[in-house]
């Protein structure tokens with residue numbers, strides 16, 4: 001009984017659906033045939049015909065209702081999707097493999113100043129770039145036509161994430177391109193999600209400018225105080241006074257280091273850190289840096305070991321910048337170590353990969369597991385080190401990561417609390433993997 005009720009309810013609901021047209025036609029035809037039967041057939045056969053008629057109609061109606069229901073569901077889903085797309089605060093452009101625009105939402109209309117009505121159904125062609133009205137849209141569909149492009153994702157990884165800077169008017173966009181395929185993997189089209197980051201970037205720039213100006217203002221008086229302490233230390237013979245001056249001198253040195261780190265961060269975020277690459281012997285480069293650590297190694301009483309491969313490894317680096325990155329890692333491995341602890345530096349060529357891997361392993365306090373994710377963020381300081389080493393800016397690893405990335409490498413770590421940490425990074429030996437343009441640094 002319940003099923004019959006549902007059947008009639010659905011018939012009432014979808015009765016007028018186009019899918020049921022054929023059903024009503026068949027219904028009419030068989031009905032006429034039945035009426036003709038009534039006049040010509042004996043009573044027994046009339047009953048047989050009626051039963052046959054009802055069964056055929058039941059089967060046909062059930063299958064047509066199924067089709068109508070499933071079509072209705074598909075329609076609802078597609079409307080839902082369309083309304084989500086329409087109301088997204090990111091721009092969406094959908095197009096087929098021939099670059100015919102199929103979808104263009106409201107946010108895309110606002111970003112490009114082009115209406116969906118005029119662009120949907122059009123084949124976007126690189127030549128559209130000559131038309132000022134379609135210029136920016138064409139540059140986003142074909143990023144090679146844009147003035148500045150930074151590919152963020154790995155090649156051939158989907159979605160492909162690309163940062164695009166457009167001019168007149170200036171726009172900073174992050175685009176993510178995805179492929180649409182059918183069940184068999186055949187390409188149906190593409191859709192591009194566009195996030196307008198112009199305002200966000202300009203806020204970041206003004207924040208960065210503020211930090212940069214403040215740091216510059218502080219650097220001059222700090223340098224003067226630093227110089228004054230240096231001179232006074234040379235002149236003072238009184239032991240007690242000398243101690244006080246030395247601690248004052250150390251405090252100024254730390255303040256100067258933080259100010260310099262802040263300046264580096266603001267330059268990194270503006271993409272103006274400035275790299276000068278040259279070929280260098282990696283072994284020699286590392287040994288020169290380690291020599292500078294002798295005093296601090298003695299102060300913290302740790303032992304440093306270096307393992308280099310037999311072959312000479314030539315890398316293409318900015319020695320000044322990479323030395324900041326590498327020194328940060330060594331400095332941390334010493335500072336966050338235990339008394340008589342070890343720091344091991346291992347340099348190895350990766351098998352079947354165009355990279356050299358450099359690992360810095362310590363036997364120190366390690367990093368709490370739940371804090372590992374944020375370690376490369378600006379101002380991050382581990383909850384387990386604040387007491388051990390109260391002086392630290394939390395900027396070193398942020399700067400280090402950016403420098404390594406700018407060298408075409410990657411940095412990561414492994415750590416066990418109270419056992420130690422290994423920070424490792426790669427450097428390419430295939431120099432074409434080094435980014436040709438400096439990318440403005442961002443929070444990881």
Ligand code: ADP
Pocket residue numbers: 328332333336362364365366367375380381382383385391392393394395396397398421
């Ligand atoms: P800083 O050393 O000035 O605090 P960094 O950016 O170099 O800044 O390091 C950020 C934080 O990461 C440190 O404060 C510390 O908590 C953690 N850290 C970095 N290196 C190590 C290490 N080798 N062992 C343990 N903790 C580390």
